[in-house]
Amino acid sequence: MSLVLLTALLQWRRRSQPARVRAVPINKEKVLILGCSSGIGKALALQYAQRGAHLILVARRRDLLQQLEQQCREAGSTMVLSHCANVTDLDQMDQLFAVVRDKFGQLDTMIYCAGAISVQPFMDLCGIHVHHQAGAVQVTVEDRRDQVDKAVQRILDINYRAAVHATRLGLPLLLPSVQPNLMVVSSMAGKVGAPTRSLYSGSKHAVHGFFDSVRVELANANVHVGLVCPGTVDTDLRQAAVDLPPSSVVAGSVQGKLSPASVAQRIMLASDRREREVYMPSFYYWALWLSRDWLDYFAKRKYQT
Numbered sequence: 001m002s003l004v005l006l007t008a009l010l011q012w013r014r015r016s017q018p019a020r021v022r023a024v025p026i027n028k029e030k031v032l033i034l035g036c037s038s039g040i041g042k043a044l045a046l047q048y049a050q051r052g053a054h055l056i057l058v059a060r061r062r063d064l065l066q067q068l069e070q071q072c073r074e075a076g077s078t079m080v081l082s083h084c085a086n087v088t089d090l091d092q093m094d095q096l097f098a099v100v101r102d103k104f105g106q107l108d109t110m111i112y113c114a115g116a117i118s119v120q121p122f123m124d125l126c127g128i129h130v131h132h133q134a135g136a137v138q139v140t141v142e143d144r145r146d147q148v149d150k151a152v153q154r155i156l157d158i159n160y161r162a163a164v165h166a167t168r169l170g171l172p173l174l175l176p177s178v179q180p181n182l183m184v185v186s187s188m189a190g191k192v193g194a195p196t197r198s199l200y201s202g203s204k205h206a207v208h209g210f211f212d213s214v215r216v217e218l219a220n221a222n223v224h225v226g227l228v229c230p231g232t233v234d235t236d237l238r239q240a241a242v243d244l245p246p247s248s249v250v251a252g253s254v255q256g257k258l259s260p261a262s263v264a265q266r267i268m269l270a271s272d273r274r275e276r277e278v279y280m281p282s283f284y285y286w287a288l289w290l291s292r293d294w295l296d297y298f299a300k301r302k303y304q305t
């Protein structure tokens, strides 16, 4: 009986048109996407283009960005602006938001998709090795101080610090919208830890702390803050890890990867519905209720460590 009710409720939720779409018509929505040369950001740009949004596309790789701009025009966006910039460079961010202000005046939706990952177990990254010899434990340590420091700084720079600055610069343009949305692509690693992803998970936890706080602060200004947390997505993020070991196999889950298009679709829906936090796939909602020991066990299996 309760299952029937639950299903009916879900159906109703799916069918009912979100109020935001009435307040901000989809073919007038002004959307800024940060980090869209590939992966989730690119898929998002294309889907917003298909419903006629006005787009500002930001990425570092100029050739990919220009290709995407063209694709978005073909897909149906009547207004597409692409701007080549490095989100961790404050001067370039100042320039970007000045251009957005000049050309668009305001924003309805800002989506932060830029990100970097880490892929090494922490001991490997630090060069700490354990050998067992004749029943004794021997530990050797290589000096990896600078590599570790560089990796931590880079991952925090892209995943956290740049997102804070994008929020600082984006808010003045979002506030005049009737229903401003600030969406952030996070990860399940922003909610729980995951082996080989310690630096990444740490930076994404910081992202959650920051945006969960500003969400409450900004509620009176009607600014919605939404976080979307996918599991493993089929993108090239791993190839550009901050701690990529030279010529090695990168640990990662091999199966059950989400497609960038399906994640993009869910982000768009989460924005339309102004959902505060979304997990993908949805069975992670239940997983989060598991005990932490169970969760660690499954994470260990998933990453085969």
Ligand SMILES: *[C@@H]1O[C@H](CO)[C@@H](O)[C@H](O)[C@H]1NC(C)=O
Residues within 6 Å of the ligand: 060, 086, 087, 088, 089, 090
């Ligand atoms: C991006 O900007 C940061 C900060 O200015 C710089 O350290 C980094 O090298 C830049 N990255 C690229 C790929 O240009």
